[in-house]
Amino acid sequence: xxxxxxxxxxxxxxxxxxxxxxxxxxxxxxxxxxxxxxxxxxxxxxxxxxxxxxxxxxxxxxxxxxxxxxxxxxxxxxxxxxxxxxxxxxxxxxxxxxxxxxxxxxxxxxxxxxxxxxxxxxxxxxxxxxxxxxxxxxxxxxxxxxxxxxxxxxxxxxxxxxxxxxxxxxxxxxxxxxxxxxxxxxxxxxxxxxxxxxxxxxxxxxxxxxxxxxxxxxxxxxxxxxxxxxxxxxxxxxxxxxxxxxxxxxxxxxxxxxxxxxxxxxxxxxxxxxxxxxxxxxxxxxxxxxxxxxxxxxxxxxxxxxxxxxxxxxxxxxxxxxxxxxxxxxxxxxxxxxxxxxxxxxxxxxxxxxxxxxxxxxxxxxxxxxxxxxxxxxxxxxxxxxxxxxxxxxxxxxxxxxxxxxxxxxxxxxxxxxxxxxxxxxxxxxxxxxxxxxxxx
Amino acid sequence: xxxxxxxxxxxxxxxxxxxxxxxxxxxxxxxxxxxxxxxxxxxxxxxxxxxxxxxxxxxxxxxxxxxxxxxxxxxxxxxxxxxxxxxxxxxxxxxxxxxxxxxxxxxxxxxxxxxxxxxxxxxxxxxxxxxxxxxxxxxxxxxxxxxxxxxxxxxxxxxxxxxxxxxxxxxxxxxxxxxxxxxxxxxxxxxxxxxxxxxxxxxxxxxxxxxxxxxxxxxxxxxxxxxxxxxxxxxxxxxxxxxxxxxxxxxxxxxxxxxxxxxxxxxxxxxxxxxxxxxxxxxxxxxxxxxxxxxxxxxxxxxxxxxxxxxxxxxxxxxxxxxxxxxxxxxxxxxxxxxxxxxxxxxxxxxxxxxxxxxxxxxxxxxxxxxxxxxxxxxxxxxxxxxxxxxxxxxxxxxxxxxxxxxxxxxxxxxxxxxxxxxxxxxxxxxxxxxxxxxxx
Numbered sequence: 001x002x003x004x005x006x007x008x009x010x011x012x013x014x015x016x017x018x019x020x021x022x023x024x025x026x027x028x029x030x031x032x033x034x035x036x037x038x039x040x041x042x043x044x045x046x047x048x049x050x051x052x053x054x055x056x057x058x059x060x061x062x063x064x065x066x067x068x069x070x071x072x073x074x075x076x077x078x079x080x081x082x083x084x085x086x087x088x089x090x091x092x093x094x095x096x097x098x099x100x101x102x103x104x105x106x107x108x109x110x111x112x113x114x115x116x117x118x119x120x121x122x123x124x125x126x127x128x129x130x131x132x133x134x135x136x137x138x139x140x141x142x143x144x145x146x147x148x149x150x151x152x153x154x155x156x157x158x159x160x161x162x163x164x165x166x167x168x169x170x171x172x173x174x175x176x177x178x179x180x181x182x183x184x185x186x187x188x189x190x191x192x193x194x195x196x197x198x199x200x201x202x203x204x205x206x207x208x209x210x211x212x213x214x215x216x217x218x219x220x221x222x223x224x225x226x227x228x229x230x231x232x233x234x235x236x237x238x239x240x241x242x243x244x245x246x247x248x249x250x251x252x253x254x255x256x257x258x259x260x261x262x263x264x265x266x267x268x269x270x271x272x273x274x275x276x277x278x279x280x281x282x283x284x285x286x287x288x289x290x291x292x293x294x295x296x297x298x299x300x301x302x303x304x305x306x307x308x309x310x311x312x313x314x315x316x317x318x319x320x321x322x323x324x325x326x327x328x329x330x331x332x333x334x335x336x337x338x339x340x341x342x343x344x345x346x347x348x349x350x351x352x353x354x355x356x357x358x359x360x361x362x363x364x365x366x367x368x369x370x371x372x373x374x375x376x377x378x379x380x381x382x383x384x385x386x387x388x389x390x391x392x393x394x395x396x397x398x399x400x401x402x403x404x405x406x407x408x409x410x411x412x413x414x415x416x417x418x419x420x421x422x423x424x425x426x427x428x429x430x431x432x433x434x435x436x437x438x439x440x441x
Numbered sequence: 442x443x444x445x446x447x448x449x450x451x452x453x454x455x456x457x458x459x460x461x462x463x464x465x466x467x468x469x470x471x472x473x474x475x476x477x478x479x480x481x482x483x484x485x486x487x488x489x490x491x492x493x494x495x496x497x498x499x500x501x502x503x504x505x506x507x508x509x510x511x512x513x514x515x516x517x518x519x520x521x522x523x524x525x526x527x528x529x530x531x532x533x534x535x536x537x538x539x540x541x542x543x544x545x546x547x548x549x550x551x552x553x554x555x556x557x558x559x560x561x562x563x564x565x566x567x568x569x570x571x572x573x574x575x576x577x578x579x580x581x582x583x584x585x586x587x588x589x590x591x592x593x594x595x596x597x598x599x600x601x602x603x604x605x606x607x608x609x610x611x612x613x614x615x616x617x618x619x620x621x622x623x624x625x626x627x628x629x630x631x632x633x634x635x636x637x638x639x640x641x642x643x644x645x646x647x648x649x650x651x652x653x654x655x656x657x658x659x660x661x662x663x664x665x666x667x668x669x670x671x672x673x674x675x676x677x678x679x680x681x682x683x684x685x686x687x688x689x690x691x692x693x694x695x696x697x698x699x700x701x702x703x704x705x706x707x708x709x710x711x712x713x714x715x716x717x718x719x720x721x722x723x724x725x726x727x728x729x730x731x732x733x734x735x736x737x738x739x740x741x742x743x744x745x746x747x748x749x750x751x752x753x754x755x756x757x758x759x760x761x762x763x764x765x766x767x768x769x770x771x772x773x774x775x776x777x778x779x780x781x782x783x784x785x786x787x788x789x790x791x792x793x794x795x796x797x798x799x800x801x802x803x804x805x806x807x808x809x810x811x812x813x814x815x816x817x818x819x820x821x822x823x824x825x826x827x828x829x830x831x832x833x834x835x836x837x838x839x840x841x842x843x844x845x846x847x848x849x850x851x852x853x854x855x856x857x858x859x860x861x862x863x864x865x866x867x868x869x870x871x872x873x874x875x876x877x878x879x880x881x882x
Contacts, residue, residue, distance in 0.1 A: 093710060093819070095819055096707075096820035117720075117721055119718070119849070120716065120718065120719020120721070120849075123719060124722070137806050137807045138831075140807075141827060143638075143640050143641075173621040174621070174622040175620065176537065176617070176620065177819070179616065179617065180612065180623065181614035181615040181638070182621065183621030197584075197622070241701070242695060242696060242703075245704075246690070246691040246692075246693075246694035249687070249690035249694055250688070251687075252690075254683060254684050255683060260681055260682070260683035260724075260725065260726025262723070267704040269534060271561075275561065275564050277561065278533075278561020279558075279561070280533040280557075280561070281533050281534075281565070282532070282534050282704060283701075285696070285701025365556070366578045366581075367581070378534070378618070386581070388579075390579075408557060408560070
């Protein structure tokens with residue numbers, strides 16, 4: 001235990017420790033513009049669910065504990081379902097109820113969930129039964145009691161946490177599903193221990209993907225490509241948006257003959273016409289009409305690993321401004337991917353992009369990319385790396401990024417993205433769909 | 442402003458104010474066991490998106506303000522996307538970023554969202570542009586700043602909230618996506634104002650559905666029936682789970698010829714074989730095998746209104762225990778629905794169920810139903826009414842419930858559910874799928 005008098009949830013502004021950079025600057029190799037996904041070799045053709053080796057799980061935990069030690073944490077309460085999955089394999093649609101993994105600085109990890117979910121945790125989590133604890137059903141949705149009071153008390157009994165001002169408990173204060181009330185209920189049974197913001201500590205460990213994870217990302221890329229191809233085929237004048245969404249959802253779940261698809265953290269988004277100027281509208285049952293462009297943002301998922309992908313399609317003759325934007329963005333993408341290599345800073349990648357679009361009189365306020373990997377609803381971003389001004393972190397081999405060039409104008413929009421793996425040789429595209437504006441006349 | 446010295450987020454244990462009961466006890470009418478959904482009349486056949494009238498929106502806001510007054514709230518910060526949609530129509534996949542609706546005790550409502558989402562809010566929300574505020578992109582995913590600091594400061598400038606110990610601010614502390622850090626960032630710029638738990642105040646207003654909402658629930662019921670029929674057809678020996686999920690997702694999005702489907706708050710769940718003993722496992726790419734049962738839990742969605750539905754299918758000869766459980770549960774469902782009428786307490790409905798299964802030597806720990814309506818991922822429950830022991834609240838006409846009899850045993854399970862509308866005449870089923878165990882040999 002560190003000697004600390006921090007108050008509850010003192011904000012720890014230290015940036016995560018950065019590893020040394022690997023790999024030299026290398027030019028991006030020429031890439032095919034369209035590839036048959038079934039022809040891409042991925043080792044192990046069978047459809048069976050694979051799991052990381054125990055050695056890999058041990059290494060993940062060791063890295064998390066190194067990061068915990070750097071923050072003087074005596075325990076970490078992991079609430080992001082992606083982080084729980086990363087550390088234990090636990091995977092169920094149970095995150096809408098309070099649940100967490102408690103990682104002590106040493107000793108075993110323990111999982112806490114609703115009783116009916118704890119009972120089935122062994123189907124996915126590698127934890128032995130005695131490390132899984134179910135809170136009673138009567139604590140669900142009450143105003144006078146809360147599961148996190150039970151969880152905190154049980155974790156104390158098990159010696160995983162202590163109510164002591166020197167005992168520093170890390171919490172993922174900004175993870176989805178760890179609500180204000182969850183936090184306050186936990187704090188109520190550990191009033192003396194300072195809660196320390198983890199600052200996405202586990203997410204940052206996840207940033208560099210192991211070879212095992214890279215393989216899953218490549219498979220997810222194949223599924224994303226399939227889903228995008230289906231989307232581009234399906235959008236025709238007169239068809240309802242919901243029917244195109246149905247085709248995409250079908251392709252996402254089916255995956256490929258070898259590798260099944262998993263559910264997406266974000267549903268397909270198809271803003272069309274005027275609405276294409278706003279990025280996060282979901283589908284309606286309105287039909288596609290002649291003379292309108294649609295931006296498509298979707299993902300492929302395999303075993304929770306997400307590869308997002310965005311394209312734009314025009315029904316009819318594109319307005320000049322759209323055709324022009326498409327050309328500029330395609331040029332900007334080439335330059336951006338060339339700048340994406342180990343040792344490049346996130347802001348340098350952004351600058352490379354920005355120089356191109358500024359030269360053509362365009363501007364963009366929002367970031368142009370972020371880290372991807374394991375994800376659960378409602379977001380497929382990893383909440384770590386952002387490609388934007390002021391981000392001095394350098395890229396490393398093994399990182400996976402969604403480079404998304406979304407231009408949202410007043411009344412129209414254009415999107416082109418590439419999900420990539422950073423390799424010593426530069427950015428490797430995870431999907432191979434032609435980059436130009438698709439035009440259907 | 443009430444004179445109060447409560448600390449931040451003092452828990453308010455008052456139960457919501459209960460309205461008088463309406464409608465006499467009436468026996469449940471006999472119901473058809475299978476119905477062609479396209480044959481069910483719902484007014485207004487066109488596929489166009491409909492919206493609630495301004496009068497209905499005004500009434501919703503008035504009810505929320507009545508409930509706010511009962512808690513002496515000077516303002517309410519609404520963060521549950523379902524509640525934001527209910528009050529303003531705002532509907533986008535933007536809830537993975539901080540966003541909220543501020544409802545002052547009097548005056549206009551104001552929406553706060555990420556700049557790129559605020560720009561497009563007018564596509565769905567009825568609020569005028571000057572009541573929509575976008576926080577700058579650079580606040581996204583930073584450790585040294587937070588959107589809720591900006592939101593709190595802006596809301597103060599606009600006079601929507603005050604930093605004063607007599608100014609009581611209601612917060613939805615247990616809503617998904619209102620994270621611990623969101624709350625603490627907001628509190629940091631309003632250090633003097635007591636934050637009061639809203640105790641799902643808006644959710645409780647939503648419990649009784651208007652005629653407009655009942656119509657949307659009936660349409661969602663048609664879509665749920667379609668999706669379940671597709672699921673029951675699709676599950677055959679040798680087919681992969683992910684391919685069946687694909688069929689269900691397709692049916693959910695397509696909806697009916699008249700009414701498009703919307704995205705589900707929870708993906709289809711298909712636990713099969715041993716795993717059917719645990720309720721929230723999502724699909725894998727393993728094939729269905731002879732001799733195993735699968736429980737199917739899915740929903741139909743129309744304009745965010747959710748109607749969930751559960752059934753069980755057996756591939757091959759059912760084991761005696763499963764066939765027996767199916768009969769008991771079907772009997773229990775009939776008795777439970779008969780007990781579901783205006784004036785019945787939630788616990789009385791549970792008791793009616795429990796008496797039947799206990800007589801047959803079965804027990805069930807978890808609740809047998811909950812309120813349904815508008816929903817967003819990750820949960821289609823409304824977080825209000827639970828059918829379980831100790832819940833003395835009485836049912837009212839216009840409530841919509843998912844009565845779900847899920848028996849999760851060690852190594853096997855059985856599920857049967859009925860989504861219903863409580864009417865003066867009793868429970869009206871929103872779907873019409875045969876209730877018995879489906880057996881495919």
